[in-house]
Amino acid sequence: xxxxxxxLESLEPTPVESDESSTKAVAGLSPSRLALRRFRRDRLSMxxxxxxxxxxxxxLLAPILVKIGFIDPFKFHQNLLDANLxxxxxxxxxxxxxxxxxxxEPGTGRDVLAxxxxxxxxxxxxxxxxxxxxxxxxxxLGIIAGFRGGLIDATxxxxxxxxxxxxxxxxxxxxxxVFVLAIQNALNVNVNLANGIxxxxxxxxxxxxxxxxxxxxQVLSIREREFIDAAVLLGASQRRIxxxxxxxxxxxxxxxxxxxxxxxxxxxxxxxxxxNVGIKPPTPTLGNILxxxxxxxxSDFLFFFFPALLIAIIVVSFNLLGDGIRDALDPKSDx
Amino acid sequence: xxxxFAGVIMLILMSLVTYVLFFSGxxxxxxxxxxxxxxxxxxxxxxxxxxxxxxxVVQWGEFLKGTVAGRTYPEDKALAKANPSLVSTCPAPCLGxxxxxxxxxxxxxxxxxxxxxxxxxxxxxxxxxxxxxxGVIAALRRGTVVDRGIVGVSLIFYAFPTFWIGLFFLKFxxxxxxxxxxxxxxxxxxxxxxxxxNLVLPSLTLALxxxxxxxxxxxAFVLESFGEDYLRTARAxxxxxxxxxxxxxxxxxxxxxxxxxxxxFGALVGGAIITESVFNxxxxxxxxxxxxxxxxxxxxxxxxxxxxxxxxxxxIVVDILYAVIDPRVRLG
Numbered sequence: 001x002x003x004x005x006x007x008l009e010s011l012e013p014t015p016v017e018s019d020e021s022s023t024k025a026v027a028g029l030s031p032s033r034l035a036l037r038r039f040r041r042d043r044l045s046m047x048x049x050x051x052x053x054x055x056x057x058x059x060l061l062a063p064i065l066v067k068i069g070f071i072d073p074f075k076f077h078q079n080l081l082d083a084n085l086x087x088x089x090x091x092x093x094x095x096x097x098x099x100x101x102x103x104x105e106p107g108t109g110r111d112v113l114a115x116x117x118x119x120x121x122x123x124x125x126x127x128x129x130x131x132x133x134x135x136x137x138x139x140x141l142g143i144i145a146g147f148r149g150g151l152i153d154a155t156x157x158x159x160x161x162x163x164x165x166x167x168x169x170x171x172x173x174x175x176x177x178v179f180v181l182a183i184q185n186a187l188n189v190n191v192n193l194a195n196g197i198x199x200x201x202x203x204x205x206x207x208x209x210x211x212x213x214x215x216x217x218q219v220l221s222i223r224e225r226e227f228i229d230a231a232v233l234l235g236a237s238q239r240r241i242x243x244x245x246x247x248x249x250x251x252x253x254x255x256x257x258x259x260x261x262x263x264x265x266x267x268x269x270x271x272x273x274x275x276n277v278g279i280k281p282p283t284p285t286l287g288n289i290l291x292x293x294x295x296x297x298x299s300d301f302l303f304f305f306f307p308a309l310l311i312a313i314i315v316v317s318f319n320l321l322g323d324g325i326r327d328a329l330d331p332k333s334d335x
Numbered sequence: 336x337x338x339x340f341a342g343v344i345m346l347i348l349m350s351l352v353t354y355v356l357f358f359s360g361x362x363x364x365x366x367x368x369x370x371x372x373x374x375x376x377x378x379x380x381x382x383x384x385x386x387x388x389x390x391x392v393v394q395w396g397e398f399l400k401g402t403v404a405g406r407t408y409p410e411d412k413a414l415a416k417a418n419p420s421l422v423s424t425c426p427a428p429c430l431g432x433x434x435x436x437x438x439x440x441x442x443x444x445x446x447x448x449x450x451x452x453x454x455x456x457x458x459x460x461x462x463x464x465x466x467x468x469x470g471v472i473a474a475l476r477r478g479t480v481v482d483r484g485i486v487g488v489s490l491i492f493y494a495f496p497t498f499w500i501g502l503f504f505l506k507f508x509x510x511x512x513x514x515x516x517x518x519x520x521x522x523x524x525x526x527x528x529x530x531x532x533n534l535v536l537p538s539l540t541l542a543l544x545x546x547x548x549x550x551x552x553x554x555a556f557v558l559e560s561f562g563e564d565y566l567r568t569a570r571a572x573x574x575x576x577x578x579x580x581x582x583x584x585x586x587x588x589x590x591x592x593x594x595x596x597x598x599x600f601g602a603l604v605g606g607a608i609i610t611e612s613v614f615n616x617x618x619x620x621x622x623x624x625x626x627x628x629x630x631x632x633x634x635x636x637x638x639x640x641x642x643x644x645x646x647x648x649x650x651i652v653v654d655i656l657y658a659v660i661d662p663r664v665r666l667g
Contacts, residue, residue, distance in 0.1 A: 162352070165345060165650075167642035169608045170623045174635045177627060178357060263494075270496040271609055275624065290499060297506040312494035319490065 038328040045324025051317040055120055062121040066114075073118040073284050077109030088299050102306055106296045112303060116310055119284035123314075126199055126278075126285070127265035133204025135258055138211025139250065143242050145212065146219025153216075160209040168206050169271075175202055176277045195279050199272065203265055211257055215250060222249050252329040259322035263315040270311055286311050338654065342647040346640060347399065353639045354395035357632050358387070398636070401429035430640065431633035435626070440637035443622060447606070450520050451618035454541065454610070455603040457534050461542035462549055463596055469546075470553025471580065477558060485550060493547035501540040501613035509536060518614045537614045541607055545599060552595065556588030563587070590661050594653050601649020605642030 029037070039045055065071045081104070082090045089104045102112040145156040176198060183201075184194040222228065223246070231245045266286065272278045273287030274294075281288050290307040297304040373381075382388045389397075397406065405426040425432055430440035473485040492500065509517045515536050521529040560566055561584065569579045606619030615621070619638065626634035 162345060162348060165349060165643045165646050167602070167605055167639060167646065170605075170635075170638060170642060173608065173623065174627050174639070175356065177630060267494075267496055271498060274496070274498045274609060275612070276628075290496065294502055297502060298511060308495055308499040311496055311499075312491065315494035316490055319494075 035328045039324055042324050042327065044320055045328070048317045048320035048324060051313065052321050055314065056124070058117060059121040059124045062118045066118055071111070071114035071117055073110060073114040074282055075110065077104055077111070079109070081106065081109050088296070103300075103302060105292070106300050106303060112306060115284040115289055116286070116307060119286045119289050119307070120310070120314075122196075122279060122284060123266055123269055123286040123311075124262075126196060126203075126269050127262050129200040130203035130207065130265045131258055131261045133200060134207030134261065135211055135254060137204065137208035139215050139247070139254060140242075141208065142212035142215025143219050143246055143250075146216040147223050147242065147246065156212065156216075160212055163206060163209045166206070169275075171206065172202055172268075172272060173275050173277055192279050192283050195277070199269065199278050203268060207261065207265075211254075211261075214253055214257060218250055218253055219246055222246055256322055256326045256329070259318055259325060263318035266311060266314050266318075286314075338651050342651060345647055346644055349643050350398060350636070350640050351392075351395050353636050354398065355391050357636060358391040358394055398431060401425065401431070403428070405429045430637035433626075433631050433634045435629045435631040436634070440634050443634060444619065444637065444641055447617060447619045447622045449522070450616050451606040451611070451620060452604055453520070453523065453530065453534055454538055454607060454616065454618060455600060457531075457538035458541035458545070458603065458607075459596070459600050461538060462545040463592075465542065466546045466549025467553050467585075467592065470550045471557055471585070473550065473554045474557035474561075475580075482554075486554070489547040489550045492543040497540065497544050498609045498613050500543060501537070501610055504536045504540055505614060518616070520616050520618075537607075537610050537616060540613070541603070541610050548595065549592065552591060553588060556591060557584050560584040560587045590657065593656055593660060597649050597653035597656065598646075601646050601652075602642075604649075605638075605645045 039049075062071070066073065082088050088106050089109070102116070104110060105112055105115065141156050145153045176195075179202070180191070180194050180198045183189070183197050184191060187194070187197070189197070228241065228245060231241050236245070269278060269285060270287035270290055273285065273291040278287060279285050281292060286307055290311065293300075293304045293307060379388075387394070400406065405424070406429050425439045425441070428441060430444065432438075433440050433443060436443060469485045469489065473482045476482045504515075505517070508514045516529075516533055518533045518536050521533050523530045557580075566579065566583055569583045574582075606621070606623060608620035608623055610616075611618045611620035612624050619642070622634065623638050625631070626638065
């Protein structure tokens, strides 16, 4: 989390179409084209992009593959476990074999690869939904606070301060006692879906202030520009000014904060699983797979290692992608 | 002064929000006090004695009053006179009474605080020293293998989940290979050496997580300062490199580092929930986990308020430090 805030704060408050055209590029390229070109030249960012793109595709494929039975994250394979050793997989490396490429889960014998694969789907869905909630809230409130100023700005500012002063981990943990049940009753869904919805809502509700602060800062400079005056003079409605005039100038910081928030939520999901909050098995998430592997750390190290490694890869690649996008959009930044 | 006032207002607001969130019904915190065979009548009586029958806002009012004046459970003056042993007192600042643990919340917090504080302070020293040191090295060796290595490794530590790193340390460094003792908290006053030895793994876990941000930030600011005119001046007048680095370059990056460090520390003093659970340390974090597990609402609310107080205090201290470090800033 700390890393992420520092990155957000170091964003330069330059509007999108600043003096980028003065760089030595050929005349006639739009700023976004220039950014894209800069991004393509950065090898590390391209690698990160490819990695992110590939597991996003894998995550999208997983539900289909589970449905047609290509991967089966739920089937028990007790015959592959050594009952004498307390349910540790037979064979070396946690029961790696042709049909179970990453071995099987101790205790149940479920296929590790299948569970992790399907787990990515759930983990990314939660992270994506939570990021959407926090981004939408943050952007809307940030624009309103920045543009309206005065009492509205002050009120939103106080609410931001208030939200940020809450001890986050404790609240994420403690609120589950009240809200999971409430969600379950209100929406009439099963426990696991309620757990998931709870996670998304709470992460979003505690995540929006950072986005709102960032956006507000940018809007403060945008609102002084002539095109806003023009829009006001032409009698544009508030909503039009917010979403048609201001918002298009904000997509750069929004995109960057989005790519940097996603990985933070993937880690948070894992951390919450460790604290017994969130989606529970048999539905796999990276967090609950990892949580389930703790007791086998010494007896089946690979089973303990793989889920953590996958989380690390997701976090690193998303962060590098976010850095790359920021560098590409902001010619002044320099790694 | 204005800031402290605003901070207190904020805390009062936060306690209200927390009370409404947790005490609006749905949960039955009085259940634990009533014992195993709890008849509905007894249940009602317990509920009344603990004050849980009133609306959340009224309970919040009593909580506020308690923090200033202290309170008694049950709030019944006649009973207190007739049979003092049936009444439990909670002196100011009273944060409530934990039915589950049958103590005052403030006592619980007082017991757990030294553990969390030790952990936080040691981790803090490690990550500041490590973060600034490696950040400077990376900046000086910019673009080389050393630079990439430092940035890469810190990113890797940042990327693995905290509890996984902690468990890895615990299960392998402490249990399997026995390089470090299996951590358990020892009082500083009992044995300073054992205190330190036992704290190495947990605080290292915390420090590694936090360090990544500091390495990156130090590196970025030192690099940025290299381009500044005053640095060229310093070099031009023939100052030794070390002096240029420490007095001119690092000095400029001090403000953002202090900001971030102050806020991180403020949040951490309130207990590292995950690290404490991993290493079984009975600090504020572990207290929080326990109170959630046992639905110990008074403790949860008390903890939220205490931790928020730390965070708000850290904000104020950072603001004041700003003015000390950077003479251009004036306290508003």
